[in-house]
Amino acid sequence: MQIFFFSLILCFVLIFSETIQEDKKALLDFDSSSLLHWNKSSSVCDHWTGVTCNGNKDRVVSIRLPGIGFNGLIPPFTISRLSSLKILSLRKNRFIGEFPSDFINLKNLTHLYLQHNRLSGPLPTSLSELKSLKVLDLSNNGFNGSIPSSISGLTSLKVLILANNSFTGEIPDFDLPNLRQIDLSNNKLIGTIPKSLERFQESAFSGNNITERKKQHKTPFGLSQVAFLLILAGACILGVSGLSCMMITCFRKARISAKLRKRDSSSPPSGNWTSRDDNNVEEGGKIIFFGGRNHSFDLDDLLSSSAEILGKSAFGTTYKVAIEDMSTVVVKRLKEVVVGRREFEQQMEIIGMIRHENVTELKAYYYSKDDKLAVYSYYTQGNLFEMLHGNRGMYDRVPLDWDARLRIATGAARGLAKVHEANNGKFIHGNIKSSNIFVDSECYGCIGDLGLTTIMKSLPQTTCITTGYHAPEITDTRRTTQFSDVYSFGVVLLELLTGKSPVSPADSVTSPEKNMDLASWIRSVVVHEWTGEVFDMEILTQSGGFEEEMVEMLQIGLACVAIKQQERPHITQVVKLIEDIRIN
Numbered sequence: 001m002q003i004f005f006f007s008l009i010l011c012f013v014l015i016f017s018e019t020i021q022e023d024k025k026a027l028l029d030f031d032s033s034s035l036l037h038w039n040k041s042s043s044v045c046d047h048w049t050g051v052t053c054n055g056n057k058d059r060v061v062s063i064r065l066p067g068i069g070f071n072g073l074i075p076p077f078t079i080s081r082l083s084s085l086k087i088l089s090l091r092k093n094r095f096i097g098e099f100p101s102d103f104i105n106l107k108n109l110t111h112l113y114l115q116h117n118r119l120s121g122p123l124p125t126s127l128s129e130l131k132s133l134k135v136l137d138l139s140n141n142g143f144n145g146s147i148p149s150s151i152s153g154l155t156s157l158k159v160l161i162l163a164n165n166s167f168t169g170e171i172p173d174f175d176l177p178n179l180r181q182i183d184l185s186n187n188k189l190i191g192t193i194p195k196s197l198e199r200f201q202e203s204a205f206s207g208n209n210i211t212e213r214k215k216q217h218k219t220p221f222g223l224s225q226v227a228f229l230l231i232l233a234g235a236c237i238l239g240v241s242g243l244s245c246m247m248i249t250c251f252r253k254a255r256i257s258a259k260l261r262k263r264d265s266s267s268p269p270s271g272n273w274t275s276r277d278d279n280n281v282e283e284g285g286k287i288i289f290f291g292g293r294n295h296s297f298d299l300d301d302l303l304s305s306s307a308e309i310l311g312k313s314a315f316g317t318t319y320k321v322a323i324e325d326m327s328t329v330v331v332k333r334l335k336e337v338v339v340g341r342r343e344f345e346q347q348m349e350i351i352g353m354i355r356h357e358n359v360t361e362l363k364a365y366y367y368s369k370d371d372k373l374a375v376y377s378y379y380t381q382g383n384l385f386e387m388l389h390g391n392r393g394m395y396d397r398v399p400l401d402w403d404a405r406l407r408i409a410t411g412a413a414r415g416l417a418k419v420h421e422a423n424n425g426k427f428i429h430g431n432i433k434s435s436n437i438f439v440d441s442e443c444y445g446c447i448g449d450l451g452l453t454t455i456m457k458s459l460p461q462t463t464c465i466t467t468g469y470h471a472p473e474i475t476d477t478r479r480t481t482q483f484s485d486v487y488s489f490g491v492v493l494l495e496l497l498t499g500k501s502p503v504s505p506a507d508s509v510t511s512p513e514k515n516m517d518l519a520s521w522i523r524s525v526v527v528h529e530w531t532g533e534v535f536d537m538e539i540l541t542q543s544g545g546f547e548e549e550m551v552e553m554l555q556i557g558l559a560c561v562a563i564k565q566q567e568r569p570h571i572t573q574v575v576k577l578i579e580d581i582r583i584n
């Protein structure tokens with residue numbers, strides 16, 4: 001009996017190791033010239049570059065080897081032996097030859113990325129046997145011949161990118177109900193756009209000899225007018241709730257000076273400013289500049305300039321102040337400061353010392369009994385919240401493309417890493433959210449509004465400003481941590497990917513289930529199996545096929561919003577991971 005069980009177990013072990021050993025052999029055959037330096041004596045599931053195994057560690061499920069520098073033919077009958085493979089990316093290499101016909105053995109393949117290689121010749125009609133395929137990107141190769149109509153058999157297909165090849169003939173009338181994105185641009189196709197593909201933007205077919213479509217009363221994104229109106233109404237509701245929540249007022253012209261002067265009549269600040277190297281501290285209040293006397297304005301200039309209200313929040317009002325012919329700055333008038341002058345100044349000194357291209361510059365601050373001001377540089381492009389959610393559904397909305405989103409995330413992550421370095425590596429931002437991330441002229445994100453929560457009155461958890469961004473363990477907004485900063489940053493990444501606002505997610509048209517914040521919603525969707533449903537349609541309708549990069553970003557975002565704070569990555573790791581998404 002014992003012997004029987006023993007041999008049974010042995011048998012299982014053998015079967016188990018058989019498959020993973022087979023997978024290992026297939027991979028080693030694929031990389032026979034050892035370009036990847038895979039460690040032959042370790043398990044494939046153990047830090048082999050680009051290789052991911054399933055949860056049981058008994059099969060290889062994903063291979064991502066972009067930009068490695070492979071050339072020649074894709075070694076036949078190597079990768080196609082990995083029968084459990086779901087994701088294969090060999091993009092940006094220099095592979096030549098035809099589409100590997102043996103790939104049709106990969107029955108479980110969902111994502112195939114072969115773009116930016118030198119593959120050529122016609123596509124095999126047997127391609128349709130890849131029944132699980134959801135994303136196919138063969139763009140930027142030299143494929144020719146006609147697009148096989150058998151692609152209609154790929155019923156799960158959601159994304160088809162064949163741009164920048166030499167395909168000829170007419171576009172087949174695909175019957176692909178799940179198709180959400182297609183790009184056939186820059187080929188040698190002729191004829192007309194078939195009925196089944198009329199719902200896609202014209203740009204998906206540009207650079208061919210395709211007869212122009214008759215101009216119809218098309219709404220943006222090719223929606224029916226009723227659907228468009230519904231979404232528009234939804235966007236308005238979202239807009240209104242967002243407005244009342246964020247209280248972004250519509251650029252009401254106001255004179256900051258009048259208000260300030262009135263309030264300060266007991267201890268007028270005018271004329272009492274000094275530069276930072278002046279030791280003469282006066283009781284009424286003084287403006288402190290960073291960077292010595294090299295500033296282009298003084299408090300009087302500031303107070304006499306016209307100001308627009310940019311926004312109001314629980315922490316005070318933000319003005320855009322255009323100083324006559326000189327420069328534009330942002331002035332934040334802080335209310336609810338609960339610390340004394342000394343502590344306020346100490347905190348401002350630390351913030352003012354942080355100099356980095358991805359951190360907004362604190363130019364000056366002002367402290368008096370009645371008023372506390374912080375003066376920052378102004379970003380003409382505005383903040384990420386406006387860029388992501390402003391004018392949604394409106395005809396004049398400028399969509400934020402994936403490249404821009406990636407750059408914003410990269411910059412913001414670098415900025416936050418710099419912030420965490422300050423004060424001997426102990427500094428905390430405390431209030432990361434999309435409206436505190438500004439966008440510079442090169443479209444990189446810059447972190448703003450740092451270090452204020454610790455000097456302000458704590459906000460109740462229900463305040464709409466913080467809902468959705470705050471880590472679950474934070475019950476007092478004055479007691480945030482670097483861990484909770486990373487959590488909030490993760491929420492911003494999810495916001496970038498989904499286009500949904502964590503501030504007002506309970507919207508019936510565009511948002512997830514009521515009473516669920518963005519992080520919880522995405523966790524609940526992703527837990528089953530990765531699904532592209534979460535991504536912002538605005539990126540998906542853009543040509544390019546960036547889903548793979550977006551999936552990588554999704555994984556980073558999810559790691560940041562781990563419930564247990566010790567499981568969240570350090571911000572320096574986050575920077576590295578984001579920088580690695582795109583290998584150029």
Ligand SMILES: *[C@@H]1O[C@H](CO)[C@@H](O)[C@H](O)[C@H]1NC(C)=O
Pocket residue numbers: 039040041042043
């Ligand atoms: C390869 O893996 C083995 C077993 O895990 C380990 O002992 C060895 O140090 C590794 N070699 C290299 C070069 O990393």
Ligand SMILES: *[C@@H]1O[C@H](CO)[C@@H](O)[C@H](O)[C@H]1NC(C)=O
Pocket residue numbers: 059083084085107108
């Ligand atoms: C392919 O996927 C199905 C469903 O996910 C699974 O049951 C099957 O075992 C997989 N096939 C292989 C060869 O891994």
Ligand SMILES: *[C@@H]1O[C@H](CO)[C@@H](O)[C@H](O)[C@H]1NC(C)=O
Pocket residue numbers: 120121122144145
């Ligand atoms: C496709 O390209 C190959 C060379 O790459 C050429 O030999 C073949 O004739 C081309 N086929 C068509 C249909 O253009």
Ligand SMILES: *[C@@H]1O[C@H](CO)[C@@H](O)[C@H](O)[C@H]1NC(C)=O
Pocket residue numbers: 190191209
């Ligand atoms: C475009 O296609 C039409 C036939 O559909 C053909 O008559 C015309 O010559 C083609 N134009 C070019 C520039 O290839």
Ligand SMILES: *[C@@H]1O[C@H](CO)[C@@H](O)[C@H](O)[C@H]1NC(C)=O
Pocket residue numbers: 139140161163164183186543544545
């Ligand atoms: C095709 O090539 C053009 C020009 O090089 C490029 O702008 C475009 O992004 C490419 N399309 C895709 C889908 O890669």
